[in-house]
Amino acid sequence: MSKPATTTKTRAAPAPTPSLRWTWDFGIALNDLDTRRLLALLTALLETAALGKAAAAADMSYRAAWGLLRHCQERFGLDLVVMERGRGTRLTPLGESLVEMDGAARLALGEVHAVWETRMRDLVAPALQGGGTERLKLFASHDLALADWAEHGRRLPVDISWHGSEEALAALGRGECDVAGFHVPETWTRRQLAGWLGRWLKPKLHLCLPVMRRQQGLIVARGNSLRLASLADVAARGARMVNRQRGSGTRHLIDQLLAANGIDAAAIDGYAHEEFTHDAVAATVAGGSADAGFGIRAAAARYDLDFVPLADERYGFALRHAALDGEAMRTFLRRIAGRTFRQRLASLPGYQPLPLADVATLGKAGRWEEFLPA
Incomplete structure (x- = not known):
């Protein structure tokens, strides 16, 4: 016999965590948000060939992911991904190189940024305390x-x-x-x-x-x-x-x-x-x-x-x-x-x-x- 359904209380949205962010300028008229989304999408495609899953991991709709890839590929003049029947979506050498470069840069800059991120959190985090809706x-x-x-x-x-x-x-x-x-x-x-x-x-x-x-x-x-x-x-x-x-x-x-x-x-x-x-x-x-x-x-x-x-x-x-x-x-x-x-x-x-x-x-x-x- 199955257990009776339990009542789930509504949850409070977690308080935002202050952080130091930087991003790339690829020279293709991409704003900072879309640049971050592109790299998150390409990184997710290393783990899955399903574009829908990768889009969800990058906090995007499938339509937005498709449009972003198409825009970037048109501006670069080169493909970032290829879609093959039976194999899904996979990265091209350019797509893989962008992910590798981003990961290496973040690793190298992490220690440098950590000091300033900690200082910034100490300054602004107290003002952000309190429950969400x-x-x-x-x-x-x-x-x-x-x-x-x-x-x-x-x-x-x-x-x-x-x-x-x-x-x-x-x-x-x-x-x-x-x-x-x-x-x-x-x-x-x-x-x-x-x-x-x-x-x-x-x-x-x-x-x-x-x-x-x-x-x-x-x-x-x-x-x-x-x-x-x-x-x-x-x-x-x-x-x-x-x-x-x-x-x-x-x-x-x-x-x-x-x-x-x-x-x-x-x-x-x-x-x-x-x-x-x-x-x-x-x-x-x-x-x-x-x-x-x-x-x-x-x-x-x-x-x-x-x-x-x-x-x-x-x-x-x-x-x-x-x-x-x-x-x-x-x-x-x-x-x-x-x-x-x-x-x-x-x-x-x-x-x-x-x-x-x-x-x-x-x-x-x-x-x-x-x-x-x-």
């Missing part, structure tokens, strides 16, 4: 609207970490996060949804709030020269596909569609090629490393690709009933229901905002059976 921990399946909101929203009381739907819900059930973002096809029955949620959550402890509808389908090159209209076409025509990672809601949907149409996953060229975000899938297709991917319409539009709709789904949040009393949670839900976020949803291709209950009456809403349409 309470914040929520959100584990969520990747979504472009949420990612943009997190990147550009002001004073959001939440820290977002991208996980597959199942991983996010499991973390909520274990009390490791305050909110879980997940999505399911609208073709599911309410009983099917309840059985799936029940693997990690309890209806008496957790509520689920639908926030938006999204269109999922095939992301293909502009013009769709292979005339792909389904996953069956992908298999029959030997098209190269980029898949989503295991445990994600989109991967679950892909596998369901394959099973429903009697398609063997082994017949899909590239089924084992996994990416972690919709942005990463679209970028792989845009870069020519795959003929098709599976993701949301907005990701296809962002990279000027064609889209073949195959499923409508609902995206929403799961949380504990008891968490509704927290000020950070109530602020978060008010912002989600607010005009700015909902206008952002309405402006994205393939998105539709769903009605949300008023924060004051949420305790009476959020029943699992109401997550899907009747």
Whole structure:
């Protein structure tokens, strides 16, 4: 028998630590922040060939990482990375040399800077003492609207970490996060949804709030020269596909569609090629490393690709009933229901905002059976 879910208190943001920073000027009109991000991204790519993971390690969205690399490569006139089918993203000799040079310089300058950094901390650290504002921990399946909101929203009381739907819900059930973002096809029955949620959550402890509808389908090159209209076409025509990672809601949907149409996953060229975000899938297709991917319409539009709709789904949040009393949670839900976020949803291709209950009456809403349409 599984242990009951425990309540996770909202966490205070850690106080900033004063530090001495320096950066390079590569002569390509890159600001200090992007220079630091570039080096962090290249360093992360030494450890992983997945650009999505490296971007997360550099505290960037996949789209931002892709754009930064493209900008730098255009200005240098040389590639920093190469993307190869089946091998992911790896550094070129120039990329490796930049990382090596940065590491050596920081090691050499570390002792020199340490004295001044300690003196500066002694001067300013006392003024920075004190608690931060309470914040929520959100584990969520990747979504472009949420990612943009997190990147550009002001004073959001939440820290977002991208996980597959199942991983996010499991973390909520274990009390490791305050909110879980997940999505399911609208073709599911309410009983099917309840059985799936029940693997990690309890209806008496957790509520689920639908926030938006999204269109999922095939992301293909502009013009769709292979005339792909389904996953069956992908298999029959030997098209190269980029898949989503295991445990994600989109991967679950892909596998369901394959099973429903009697398609063997082994017949899909590239089924084992996994990416972690919709942005990463679209970028792989845009870069020519795959003929098709599976993701949301907005990701296809962002990279000027064609889209073949195959499923409508609902995206929403799961949380504990008891968490509704927290000020950070109530602020978060008010912002989600607010005009700015909902206008952002309405402006994205393939998105539709769903009605949300008023924060004051949420305790009476959020029943699992109401997550899907009747």
